[in-house]
Amino acid sequence: MDYQVILIENNRLMLERLSSVIRATAGFNLIARYQQAGDALGQWAMFKPNIILLDIDVTGNLGLIPEFASAFPEAALLCVSSHWDAKDAAQIVKAGAKGYLVKPFTGEEFLEAVQTFGKSGMALGSEVLAFFSPKGKSGKTTLIANLAMSLANKSGEAVGIIDADLQFGDMAVFFNLEPKSTIMEATRDIKFLSPITLNSYFVEVPEAENIHVLCGTKKPEYAEMVDVASFEDMVRMAQSLFRYVLIDLPPGFNPISLAASELSTTTYVMAMVGGGYEVLHMKRALGIFEAWPDYRSRVKTIFTRVSPCTDEERRILEQELGYPVSAILPNEYLLVSAAANNGRMAVDIQPDTPLSQNINRLSEDIMGRRRTRWGAQP
Amino acid sequence: MEEQGRRGNVITVFSTASAVGKTLVAVNMAAELARLGYRACLVDADLQFGDVCNYLHLVPERTLADAQKAAEADADTFDVSQFLDVYTCDNISFSVMAAPLRLDEAYNMAVLSVQHILQQLQFHFDFVVVDTTSAFSEMNLMIMDMSTIITFLGIVDFIPTIKNMKIGCDTIHSLGYESSKIRLVLNRSKSKTKIDLEDVERILGEPFYHVLSNDFKAAWDATAAGVPLVRSADTALAKDLRSLVARFTNNEVEDDSGAEGGVSSWFKRIFK
Numbered sequence A: 001m002d003y004q005v006i007l008i009e010n011n012r013l014m015l016e017r018l019s020s021v022i023r024a025t026a027g028f029n030l031i032a033r034y035q036q037a038g039d040a041l042g043q044w045a046m047f048k049p050n051i052i053l054l055d056i057d058v059t060g061n062l063g064l065i066p067e068f069a070s071a072f073p074e075a076a077l078l079c080v081s082s083h084w085d086a087k088d089a090a091q092i093v094k095a096g097a098k099g100y101l102v103k104p105f106t107g108e109e110f111l112e113a114v115q116t117f118g119k120s121g122m123a124l125g126s127e128v129l130a131f132f133s134p135k136g137k138s139g140k141t142t143l144i145a146n147l148a149m150s151l152a153n154k155s156g157e158a159v160g161i162i163d164a165d166l167q168f169g170d171m172a173v174f175f176n177l178e179p180k181s182t183i184m185e186a187t188r189d190i191k192f193l194s195p196i197t198l199n200s201y202f203v204e205v206p207e208a209e210n211i212h213v214l215c216g217t218k219k220p221e222y223a224e225m226v227d228v229a230s231f232e233d234m235v236r237m238a239q240s241l242f243r244y245v246l247i248d249l250p251p252g253f254n255p256i257s258l259a260a261s262e263l264s265t266t267t268y269v270m271a272m273v274g275g276g277y278e279v280l281h282m283k284r285a286l287g288i289f290e291a292w293p294d295y296r297s298r299v300k301t302i303f304t305r306v307s308p309c310t311d312e313e314r315r316i317l318e319q320e321l322g323y324p325v326s327a328i329l330p331n332e333y334l335l336v337s338a339a340a341n342n343g344r345m346a347v348d349i350q351p352d353t354p355l356s357q358n359i360n361r362l363s364e365d366i367m368g369r370r371r372t373r374w375g376a377q378p
Numbered sequence B: 001m002e003e004q005g006r007r008g009n010v011i012t013v014f015s016t017a018s019a020v021g022k023t024l025v026a027v028n029m030a031a032e033l034a035r036l037g038y039r040a041c042l043v044d045a046d047l048q049f050g051d052v053c054n055y056l057h058l059v060p061e062r063t064l065a066d067a068q069k070a071a072e073a074d075a076d077t078f079d080v081s082q083f084l085d086v087y088t089c090d091n092i093s094f095s096v097m098a099a100p101l102r103l104d105e106a107y108n109m110a111v112l113s114v115q116h117i118l119q120q121l122q123f124h125f126d127f128v129v130v131d132t133t134s135a136f137s138e139m140n141l142m143i144m145d146m147s148t149i150i151t152f153l154g155i156v157d158f159i160p161t162i163k164n165m166k167i168g169c170d171t172i173h174s175l176g177y178e179s180s181k182i183r184l185v186l187n188r189s190k191s192k193t194k195i196d197l198e199d200v201e202r203i204l205g206e207p208f209y210h211v212l213s214n215d216f217k218a219a220w221d222a223t224a225a226g227v228p229l230v231r232s233a234d235t236a237l238a239k240d241l242r243s244l245v246a247r248f249t250n251n252e253v254e255d256d257s258g259a260e261g262g263v264s265s266w267f268k269r270i271f272k
Helices: A012-024 A038-044 A062-071 A086-095 A106-120 A138-156 A183-192 A195-199 A221-227 A226-236 A255-263 A278-289 A311-321 A332-339 A355-372 B022-035 B054-058 B064-073 B103-107 B111-124 B138-146 B161-174 B199-206 B216-225 B236-255 B258-269
Strands: A003-008 A027-032 A050-053 A075-082 A099-102 A127-131 A159-163 A203-205 A208-214 A245-249 A266-272 A299-304 B010-014 B040-044 B086-088 B092-097 B129-130 B149-154 B182-187 B211-212
Touching: A003 A012, A003 A203, A012 A027, A012 B054, A027 A038, A027 B103, A038 A332, A050 A062, A062 A075, A062 A086, A075 A106, A086 A099, A086 A226, A099 A106, A099 A245, A106 B161, A106 B182, A127 A138, A127 A255, A127 A355, A138 A159, A138 A245, A138 A299, A138 A332, A138 A355, A159 A226, A159 A311, A183 A245, A195 A226, A203 A278, A203 B258, A208 A221, A208 A299, A208 B129, A226 A245, A226 A255, A226 A332, A266 A278, A278 A299, A278 A311, A278 B054, A278 B129, A299 A311, A311 B022, A332 B086, A355 B161, B010 B022, B010 B111, B010 B161, B022 B054, B022 B064, B022 B092, B022 B182, B022 B216, B022 B236, B040 B054, B040 B111, B040 B216, B054 B092, B064 B236, B103 B258, B161 B182, B161 B199, B216 B236
Parallel strands: A003 A027, A003 A050, A050 A075, A075 A099, A127 A245, A127 A266, A159 A208, A159 A245, A266 A299, B010 B129, B010 B149, B040 B092, B040 B129, B149 B182, B182 B211
Antiparallel strands: A203 A208, B086 B092
16 A cells, blocks of 8 residues: 655745655655645645655744644654754654654655654664773674674664774674675765665664664774764764664774763673783773763673673672673683674574573663663653 | 984884784783893883783883873973883893873873884883784874884684784785884684684785794783793793794894994983
């Protein structure tokens, strides 16, 4: 069955332009169009739309969203604007709209917007989880890839991974992806993107269609082309695409790792047990985050390759660190490397190992926190 | 301000994969050079989370950050030797330029300041060994530019590590250095891997210059005790580290015929 579309667009020329795009897109039927939102609200009873496109560049139209949402409970309300604004996006979703489109749009973008937002709506209050490590080799890429799998399976929601380890990001290798575009192109183009167009910079994971990955740069020298302000805009925009945004950070404190931590709902500080000085480094790193007023609830710690991986061991680490340890992961070097060498995830290959179980427990924690933070949200 | 005089070697220990043993190799290079009678200084350029002092059980009294401040305050009276700590063990003694103690100091270290400090160190020492972070940062690029030799340390681990080694190797070669400046060294500390050394060499497109034996225990014990491995030659790893330094220094003698100037010319320079 075709989608029945009502278009509300104040600018006469834009109205014409968007109309012809909708008419030319297979599967869509333009049933009515208006320049004034009031006309649509007064005349809706004549039609049975599934999609309403509302021009929010007109002052006052933002305030009409709740009225539209109750007048057309069966329809998906998509707001249309000439530019993307993260604040507006959050506001319109709270008011009852499903998504946000930047005009003018192409037929493909329109179709993708309907497919992305139509069912579940734009993500609201999505969790940004930043994974920070003082030094390299912390096991964070392994954790993020597996955690994404686990979160996607358990919640059924969209999970996005941003590989911000700009020079030596491994996410593409872990998932065996061949990205056409990377974080470099996404941040370069961000001023011209909306969530829908940003989505196309992410690569879908073949074995898990609700996980999308924005891969790291292809060459180390491209890293300096990623500018921090654009990176921040990109992360904010990704929040409207995914319920969970997981960010893999380069080791140590640098402009990108600081920006991502600032934007995060939770920052995980991670280290791999090995050389003997991890606790010391982690302590110093935590010292930087202490400046946040909500530091204790927002900063969590994880140790990997903990052996033996027991509660007792976790308590010992906690005592040394003087800070709660949220998760410990066992050493599963052979399993993890065999999986990564083949572009698979340990939680998929061997769900019963202690590693998989601990990662699943962490993902349940994250989902539980989300429920308490965002109330009754499904 | 162009300064005159003989400048010592800079040997940088670099890698693009983390936790491959950079600090272990750097510490032992400095120690071995000192054991052979060279004036050696070890610089911890892993500014934020450097482990040089941890490995040597050294509590530094002065750091790079102090040196930077002093150099900025008065460049004319700045004397880099006042900001060094000395590590001594048996007959081995070398200087250490420690990483900043505070993270904010580390974060704010300027590339030009570190460059200036390294240049000053070159006047005082035959060898300045620099331990780095695993990234092509501005800081590391400056250090590599200054280096006589870059020890590019690798490990045969799993695919992502090898990918990063390959990218690192290609990038470092794209910087236009003479190929003799870059020495590929393999640390075999992870023996569990199923990947062959020959395959890695094929991927990298060049053979390893030197291979360090797998002896995790020896490395661990030495680190835990805060002593360099090369203090004695009773482990295979210590022998490999010693022979790596022997190869470096042999080349050095061939390349630099003016090196015989020795102590007297050094004194002349200092007190000119």
